[in-house]
Amino acid sequence: MATHAGGLTATRTVRVQGLVRGFGNRAVLDGFDLEIGAGEFVALLGRSGSGKSTLLRALAGLDGDVTGSGRVDVPGNSSVVFQDARLLPWQRVLDNVVLGLRGPDADERGRAALAEVGLAGRERAWPNELSGGEQQRVALARALVSEPELLLADEPFGALDALTRLRMHDLLRELYARHRPTVLLVTHDVDEAVTLADRVLLLDSGRIAVDLAIDLPAPRSHRQPQFLAYRESLLRALGVDQTEG
Numbered sequence: 102m103a104t105h106a107g108g109l110t111a112t113r114t115v116r117v118q119g120l121v122r123g124f125g126n127r128a129v130l131d132g133f134d135l136e137i138g139a140g141e142f143v144a145l146l147g148r149s150g151s152g153k154s155t156l157l158r159a160l161a162g163l164d165g166d167v168t169g170s171g172r173v174d175v176p177g178n179s180s181v182v183f184q185d186a187r188l189l190p191w192q193r194v195l196d197n198v199v200l201g202l203r204g205p206d207a208d209e210r211g212r213a214a215l216a217e218v219g220l221a222g223r224e225r226a227w228p229n230e231l232s233g234g235e236q237q238r239v240a241l242a243r244a245l246v247s248e249p250e251l252l253l254a255d256e257p258f259g260a261l262d263a264l265t266r267l268r269m270h271d272l273l274r275e276l277y278a279r280h281r282p283t284v285l286l287v288t289h290d291v292d293e294a295v296t297l298a299d300r301v302l303l304l305d306s307g308r309i310a311v312d313l314a315i316d317l318p319a320p321r322s323h324r325q326p327q328f329l330a331y332r333e334s335l336l337r338a339l340g341v342d343q344t345e346g
């Protein structure tokens with residue numbers, strides 16, 4: 102069985118060694134290794150079915166029913182954000198954010214987190230009164246209110262329209278600058294990866310085929326020649342034909 106342990110050094114937040122995960126006879130990850138430094142913002146790209154979510158679930162400890170082996174070291178206080186906000190519809194926005202928080206200052210921290218994601222004044226709203234983008238802001242507030250060392254995000258903006266997605270990019274980058282968690286962001290979107298991350302991993306057939314440091318001054322934009330160079334090399338590695346469209 103895989104061990105899921107805490108106890109990390111200050112310089113390394115995530116360490117995966119010899120991770121094996123599969124379904125039936127098929128190994129998705131077979132002897133997979135990964136290290137992520139404290140405070141790194143890492144994006145994980147890969148074709149559909151390459152094992153991105155399988156890896157994220159292993160890091161989140163959300164695959165207890167899956168057989169596998171290997172060692173997974175992550176901090177004890179990690180948060181996960183998914184493509185859908187997964188709010189409890191019978192709880193008001195603030196109650197969703199502070200769910201699981203203890204202490205007399207929980208509400209105060211929840212309010213502060215909501216203000217940080219631009220939702221001050223919506224504390225008493227019900228989730229279904231919010232737009233998809235607003236619900237995802239609540240999910241981010243809920244993830245960050247506990248000041249996690251590690252934020253795991255599985256295509257958190259995948260269901261949003263293009264404009265909302267761009268706004269969420271700015272917000273996530275802002276929150277990251279303020280709180281400095283280690284981030285692992287699973288995405289299908291090469292531009293999203295290059296815009297947000299300082300390191301991009303490309304998963305292919307259960308192994309890391311590309312491990313690319315993104316060294317771009319902020320604010321990042323498609324107009325930067327280096328941005329286009331990073332995008333091109335990642336698209337090439339993904340096997341996307343760039344002569345089309």
Ligand SMILES: Nc1ncnc2c1ncn2[C@@H]1O[C@H](COP(=O)(O)OP(=O)(O)OP(=O)(O)O)[C@@H](O)[C@H]1O
Binds near residue numbers: 151
């Ligand atoms: N519960 C499951 N039972 C059987 N096979 C599964 C299960 N979950 C995932 N798989 C298979 O494992 C492989 C990796 O899936 P995973 O969801 O990790 O890929 P992914 O890279 O996240 O894909 P996507 O980008 O489409 O979300 C796929 O071939 C998938 O069909």
